[in-house]
Amino acid sequence: MPELEITRCVSDADHEAWRQVRIQVLPYERTQSLAELREGDTPDRLLLLARVDGVVVGHGLAQRSDLAGGGSVIPRVLEAHRRQGIGTALLERLTQHVADLGLPVLRAGADDDGALAFAHRFGFEEVNREVEQTYRIAGPVPQAPAPDGVEVVTAQERPGLWEASYERFGLEALSDFAVDTPLDVSPERWARDWLADPMFLALDDGEVVGCAGLGRDPDQPTRAENGLTAVRRDWRGRGLAVHLKLRALAWAAEHGIDEVYTWTQDGNAAMRALNTRLGYATTRVGVQLARPVSG
Known part of the structure; x- marks a missing residue:
């Protein structure tokens, strides 16, 4: 049975692997460089990697939101590995981090139907919309x-x-x-x-x-x-x-x-x-x- 392992990003190699997941999931958006990503390391921020049998298949981010009282949670899973419980496991870890920060509200985003359905399944409701131009x-x-x-x-x-x-x-x-x-x-x-x-x-x-x-x-x-x-x-x-x-x-x-x-x-x-x-x-x-x- 495949073994799922979720670990915190520590090394430059971890952070680069985190970047590569984001690039694959969101190829139309700018992803921070390795230097920018490391510069943003703070005790409030949690970056995770999800591996199945040692292969990176997803990542997660949780941190204090710019919106008052909120904590941002972003679980992402590569398309070929979705609907296997990986996103759920990531979300659980990210939610716990926000709870540990003492923040009462989880914040997330979705710009495709799959991500929106996942969010709705875990009780998220729409509060704002953004338009890309x-x-x-x-x-x-x-x-x-x-x-x-x-x-x-x-x-x-x-x-x-x-x-x-x-x-x-x-x-x-x-x-x-x-x-x-x-x-x-x-x-x-x-x-x-x-x-x-x-x-x-x-x-x-x-x-x-x-x-x-x-x-x-x-x-x-x-x-x-x-x-x-x-x-x-x-x-x-x-x-x-x-x-x-x-x-x-x-x-x-x-x-x-x-x-x-x-x-x-x-x-x-x-x-x-x-x-x-x-x-x-x-x-x-x-x-x-x-x-x-x-x-």
Whole structure:
């Protein structure tokens, strides 16, 4: 009888195996590089590998969610090994980790019918939706002028500027997400998880009032994912978001990227409309789910 073994990721080889499962299950999404994955190692995060007779067949992730009071759980199993109880075993371990963190709500996501059916079987219910929109680069990207008085730099050019933006800019940007529960992102997670490379920052008198970034796919270098695009409320309606987004797309074009995709909350009609106006096409819908840890 096949033997299932679930172990915690410890070595670089473990983390690379974890990456490869995600790449196979989600080939259309950017997967963090090995360095990025190791950089995110914290006591709150659990990365698991599932092996059958020594062969990696799935993985799992559990960590504190950016949504207040929640813990994210992500069990994934390679297609050829599904419906054998592996996902269930992973989910049990991940749920226990969230319970050990003292968090009352499990958070999960699904962007295909199989994943959605699995989640429903374990009591998860839909709470939010996200829309994926994709921009295909076929030539020079048109540009729009920045509002008067705005200086645009990258966070990489000004070390410390992104971290310093948390109180005045970051908290406001995070509070505007169209989700069922407010985000609760610490300064440390803002600095580590929300900074794209490059991240274009719009400055007014040296203070961040807008941002737009890109995360290049380390495994498919002609693809990238949009990072956070946000504008401080007192600067909205002046064309700053358009300028920053086009600036990021132009950088992509100049660096050999031909596809940029972004995920936007279904309730954020303004950003989805802006993306559509710039030429993004809707390509996929993701369902966000939740249930009590004790459910």
